[in-house]
Amino acid sequence: xxxxxxxxxxxxxKKADIxxxxxPDGTSFKERYDCFQxxxxxxxxxLETMADMEEKLSGDYMFDMHYVNSxxxxxxxxxxxxxxxxxxxxxGEYGGLYDEFEKINAVIKDTLAQKxxxxxxxxxxxxxxxxxxMVRSVGGKNANLGEIKSRLNxxxxxxxxxxxxxxxRFMDYNELGDKISVxxxxxxxxxxxxxxxxxxxxxxxxxxxxxxxxxxxSDAASELERKAGHRTSGFYASVRSSAIHEDAQFTFAGQYKxxxxxxxxxxxxxxxxxxxxxxxxxxxxxCKSKGFREEDMVMAVGVVEMIDAKASGVMYSRDxxxxxxxxxxxxxxxxxxxxxxxxxxxxxxxxxxxxxxxxILEKNQPVQQDMxxxxxxxxxxxxxxxxxxxxxxxxxxxxxxxxxxxxxxxEKHYGKPQDIEWALDLNDNLLILQARPxxxxxxxxxxxxxxxxxxxxxxxxxxxxxxxxxxAGKVYFVTKDEELKSFPEGAVLVAKxxxxxxxxxxxxxxxxxxxxxxxxxxMASLAREYRVPTILNVETAMKTLKPGQExxxxxxxRSIYDGRIEQLIEAGKAENPFEDTPVFEALRAVLKxxxxxxxxxxxxxxxxxxxxxxxxHDITRFAHEVAMNEMFKIGEGAHRxxxxxxxxxxxxxxxxxxxxxxxxxxxxxxxxxDNITCIPMKALLKGMMSIEWPGPPPVNVKGLIxxxxxxxxxxxxxxxxxxxxxxxxxxxxxxFSIRLGYHLQTLEAYAxxxxxxxxxxxxxxxxxxxxxxxxxxxxxxxxxxxxxxxHVDATGDVLDGRVTKYDRITIEKKLDIMAKLTVFTKQLDxxxxxxxxxxxxxxxFIKKHYAEETKPDT
Amino acid sequence: xxxxILIVDDELDMLALLAMIISEKTEHKVVTTNNPLExxxxxxxxxxxxxxxxxxxxxxxxxxxxxEVKKIDNHIPILIxxxxxxxxxAEEVISQGAYDCITKPFRKExxxxxxxRALEWQKMKKELSRLKEKT
Numbered sequence: 001x002x003x004x005x006x007x008x009x010x011x012x013x014k015k016a017d018i019x020x021x022x023x024p025d026g027t028s029f030k031e032r033y034d035c036f037q038x039x040x041x042x043x044x045x046x047l048e049t050m051a052d053m054e055e056k057l058s059g060d061y062m063f064d065m066h067y068v069n070s071x072x073x074x075x076x077x078x079x080x081x082x083x084x085x086x087x088x089x090x091x092g093e094y095g096g097l098y099d100e101f102e103k104i105n106a107v108i109k110d111t112l113a114q115k116x117x118x119x120x121x122x123x124x125x126x127x128x129x130x131x132x133x134m135v136r137s138v139g140g141k142n143a144n145l146g147e148i149k150s151r152l153n154x155x156x157x158x159x160x161x162x163x164x165x166x167x168x169r170f171m172d173y174n175e176l177g178d179k180i181s182v183x184x185x186x187x188x189x190x191x192x193x194x195x196x197x198x199x200x201x202x203x204x205x206x207x208x209x210x211x212x213x214x215x216x217x218s219d220a221a222s223e224l225e226r227k228a229g230h231r232t233s234g235f236y237a238s239v240r241s242s243a244i245h246e247d248a249q250f251t252f253a254g255q256y257k258x259x260x261x262x263x264x265x266x267x268x269x270x271x272x273x274x275x276x277x278x279x280x281x282x283x284x285x286x287c288k289s290k291g292f293r294e295e296d297m298v299m300a301v302g303v304v305e306m307i308d309a310k311a312s313g314v315m316y317s318r319d320x321x322x323x324x325x326x327x328x329x330x331x332x333x334x335x336x337x338x339x340x341x342x343x344x345x346x347x348x349x350x351x352x353x354x355x356x357x358x359x360i361l362e363k364n365q366p367v368q369q370d371m372x373x374x375x376x377x378x379x380x381x382x383x384x385x386x387x388x389x390x391x392x393x394x395x396x397x398x399x400x401x402x403x404x405x406x407x408x409x410x411e412k413h414y415g416k417p418q419d420i421e422w423a424l425d426l427n428d429n430l431l432i433l434q435a436r437p438x439x440x441x442x443x444x445x446x447x448x449x450x451x452x453x454x455x456x457x458x459x460x461x462x463x464x465x466x467x468x469x470x471x472a473g474k475v476y477f478v479t480k481d482e483e484l485k486s487f488p489e490g491a492v493l494v495a496k497x498x499x500x501x502x503x504x505x506x507x508x509x510x511x512x513x514x515x516x517x518x519x520x521x522x523m524a525s526l527a528r529e530y531r532v533p534t535i536l537n538v539e540t541a542m543k544t545l546k547p548g549q550e551x552x553x554x555x556x557x558r559s560i561y562d563g564r565i566e567q568l569i570e571a572g573k574a575e576n577p578f579e580d581t582p583v584f585e586a587l588r589a590v591l592k593x594x595x596x597x598x599x600x601x602x603x604x605x606x607x608x609x610x611x612x613x614x615x616x617h618d619i620t621r622f623a624h625e626v627a628m629n630e631m632f633k634i635g636e637g638a639h640r641x642x643x644x645x646x647x648x649x650x651x652x653x654x655x656x657x658x659x660x661x662x663x664x665x666x667x668x669x670x671x672x673x674d675n676i677t678c679i680p681m682k683a684l685l686k687g688m689m690s691i692e693w694p695g696p697p698p699v700n701v702k703g704l705i706x707x708x709x710x711x712x713x714x715x716x717x718x719x720x721x722x723x724x725x726x727x728x729x730x731x732x733x734x735x736f737s738i739r740l741g742y743h744l745q746t747l748e749a750y751a752x753x754x755x756x757x758x759x760x761x762x763x764x765x766x767x768x769x770x771x772x773x774x775x776x777x778x779x780x781x782x783x784x785x786x787x788x789x790x791h792v793d794a795t796g797d798v799l800d801g802r803v804t805k806y807d808r809i810t811i812e813k814k815l816d817i818m819a820k821l822t823v824f825t826k827q828l829d830x831x832x833x834x835x836x837x838x839x840x841x842x843x844x845f846i847k848k849h850y851a852e853e854t855k856p857d858t
Numbered sequence: 859x860x861x862x863i864l865i866v867d868d869e870l871d872m873l874a875l876l877a878m879i880i881s882e883k884t885e886h887k888v889v890t891t892n893n894p895l896e897x898x899x900x901x902x903x904x905x906x907x908x909x910x911x912x913x914x915x916x917x918x919x920x921x922x923x924x925x926e927v928k929k930i931d932n933h934i935p936i937l938i939x940x941x942x943x944x945x946x947x948a949e950e951v952i953s954q955g956a957y958d959c960i961t962k963p964f965r966k967e968x969x970x971x972x973x974x975r976a977l978e979w980q981k982m983k984k985e986l987s988r989l990k991e992k993t
Contacts (some may be wrong), residue, residue, distance in 0.1 A: 061963040062875060062876070062879075062962060062963060063962050064869070064872065064963075066940055193916070282917070583871065699939075
């Protein structure tokens with residue numbers, strides 16, 4: 001894909017060097033609009049995919065790595081498409097996005113593939129020098145056992161690790177990396193899997209261990225024999241796999257080989273056998289299906305003194321079926337622990353109190369008939385339990401209590417309940433053989449939240465949940481960006497619209513409520529990332545709630561309660577049983593390169609640029625914002641276009657229409673309002689035709705002098721009144737540059753089915769009167785636009801207003817008001833001799849045309 | 859009524875999570891194995907009301923498993939769990955005689971509903987064959 005992308009980049013950059021077509025011809029309008037539409041569709045698809053992936057982190061779903069990989073593939077494809085379409089739309093102005101995309105994509109790939117660098121270490125490392133941070137050098141199992149020995153001083157068998165670096169030496173020396181190829185293997189084909197597996201294992205088993213590695217292993221084995229000599233007369237070892245991935249993100253439990261009771265001189269050959277087990281069909285299947293690359297298949301090995309166990313077993317630091325039970329559970333059998341682990345014989349069971357040290361709460365000691373023991377000539381054998389012990393407990397009470405103490409030490413050290421293998425040697429020494437997190441602790445507590453809580457007043461019970469949870473705090477209204485600076489810790493953010501800028505207070509907000517918003521919008525995505533309980537489209541929050549009022553937001557049932565309700569807050573604390581699973585971890589890790597948003601302020605030209613894009617969300621937001629600006633510009637070239645159709649309409653305007661597709665019915669020759677199928681244009685024309693257009697404005701003497709004085713400064717005053725207004729339209733889109741006397745306004749709108757796409761942008765400049773009157777008109781329009789929820793920037797006589805993310809019907813309603821505003825303000829600047837007049841006109845307009853929408857909801 | 863459910867999945871995490879969800883939310887008894895080759899023997903020796911199986915497993919896939927299990931017990935409903943987006947496999951397993959097929963990702967409630975439906979179906983099927991025998 002990279003090479004294709006590079007070629008594409010080259011072509012695009014070439015295109016960018018060509019001077020921009022000026023004016024754009026009809027085809028380029030269409031092409032650019034098509035790019036814009038594709039970009040909008042991809043943008044939505046990306047936001048929806050992100051929302052879907054974030055939802056999976058809620059703990060309500062079960063999913064697998066295939067899901068994570070597939071969703072990432074979709075995102076990669078769509079983000080790439082967004083960049084390509086922006087590139088076409090802007091004539092290659094934002095080529096820098098490709099570089100940022102490639103960087104982010106590389107991080108995602110590495111995260112999914114769990115790429116592992118093998119640290120350079122000695123070939124063998126004794127357990128006393130190993131800690132839990134050395135997973136990449138010695139594998140998960142070894143690192144854990146080393147930690148227990150070196151940091152906790154609990155008794156573990158003597159042993160050493162054969163490092164990942166040694167594995168690399170072995171593979172390189174025999175050139176096995178080149179000979180074993182699983183890269184192109186289809187894991188679903190069992191026959192192929194078996195063939196490749198067989199070949200690979202043969203190659204490994206026939207390979208030579210390089211002399212330096214062989215010497216290192218033999219020396220370490222001799223040293224181990226010396227150290228462990230006090231325990232047994234004849235020394236044997238158990239040789240175990242400790243793959244690098246094994247206890248990292250993915251569970252490979254039971255995939256690889258363990259060889260018991262190995263004589264010192266056979267450790268090297270056992271080592272090779274364990275390496276070969278990296279390529280069993282089962283293990284290859286796992287690696288392939290979990291998306292690992294073959295270079296990431298790395299095996300370290302542990303060589304541990306074989307404990308000729310008198311008794312052995314497993315213990316849990318908590319009851320895995322009910323974590324509230326206060327007991328350590330110890331299972332044991334006579335002989336080797338395999339029979340306890342595999343459930344072949346019924347084990348002796350002890351429950352020891354966690355609260356009262358030294359108290360055995362329960363005991364069950366069945367008669368044991370069979371056991372597994374080390375044979376004298378290596379290997380293990382099944383034998384009958386001698387009669388004199390088969391009815392006896394395999395542990396003394398003192399030993400049971402000591403084991404329970406070890407379990408609690410391990411749980412405390414790792415901060416999680418532990419699953420521990422133990423053994424009792426022939427000299428009655430207790431030893432820890434392995435410890436790992438006790439994965440499944442079932443949660444039995446019922447924490448359902450009722451739809452409405454009796455005795456508490458529900459203030460609002462509608463809206464859409466963007467992020468589940470319960471939060472409580474004092475209401476804090478955000479109507480302007482500046483108000484975010486003083487956002488109080490723990491408050492509930494209440495706003496009319498969603499804004500990605502809210503992310504700056506998401507670590508402080510206990511909940512978010514907005515009257516309008518999209519579940520797949522930027523802010524909703526961020527709320528899920530920060531896990532802030534959020535309800536959108538509440539409609540009446542700004543009217544119903546009061547600043548400073550204490551509320552509880554139940555974003556599980558969509559209820560907002562008066563006051564703080566501890567019972568709900570407690571019940572809303574979601575515990576997620578999936579959190580520790582590897583696939584969950586992988587999703588969370590990969591989302592870090594996808595969801596966070598760093599490009600918050602489009603007005604900050606320096607930072608709102610490709611080089612600051614660190615995630616796919618950044619790229620998408622940047623592209624969406626820039627694409628809207630690029631589309632806005634297309635109206636600028638419209639007046640030079642020869643194919644525009646004249647619209648015959650009862651309005652004092654000369655309107656010419658350019659159809660990009662679907663905006664005009666029977667789009668040839670004479671067209672009337674009935675032929676217009678463009679949703680925003682129809683709404684606008686309907687509004688313009690519904691009111692009476694003003695006649696010549698009342699001009700007092702001062703006003704007349706003012707306009708005459710200004711007019712003489714205009715380059716071509718007659719032309720200003722007669723120039724046509726151009727509308728570039730499609731079914732959902734309109735870019736309408738309206739010339740009304742001396743001022744020019746551009747009204748752009750998108751009104752489709754997805755609220756993420758919908759917006760209105762309004763640019764207004766110029767006028768015939770003096771500067772102060774033009775500025776007053778700008779202020780008047782600003783005030784009216786803000787009443788109808790526009791975000792407006794106004795400087796001098798230039799005004800830029802925008803409203804986004806409303807449903808189609810609301811956009812149409814707003815366009816109707818915009819139409820009336822256009823007519824209302826026509827040449828109004830002549831009359832605006834004081835600020836009081838401005839305020840009077842604002843009130844008049846609102847009263848006349850907006851009264852319905854400002855009525856409080858009941 | 860509490861039923862006995864056998865779950866087979868080579869992915870230990872998935873196996874454990876399924877077992878946990880079922881024992882947490884229902885009264886049913888759950889037996890698990892990560893080795894599909896053991897399933898026929900377990901079905902022969904145990905009295906299971908439902909089998910839940912992953913579709914893609916290295917030693918025996920879900921489709922083969924359905925065939926093997928149906929030879930032993932034709933009444934037992936089999937719920938198959940498939941990977942994300944594999945609609946074709948879903949159709950295949952249903953045509954092979956699986957009771958239902960659930961695609962990952964799925965909500966916890968989805969599997970619980972599917973289990974109850976399958977158990978209900980098994981009960982009805984048993985009742986029907988009892989009545990048939992009577993008549």
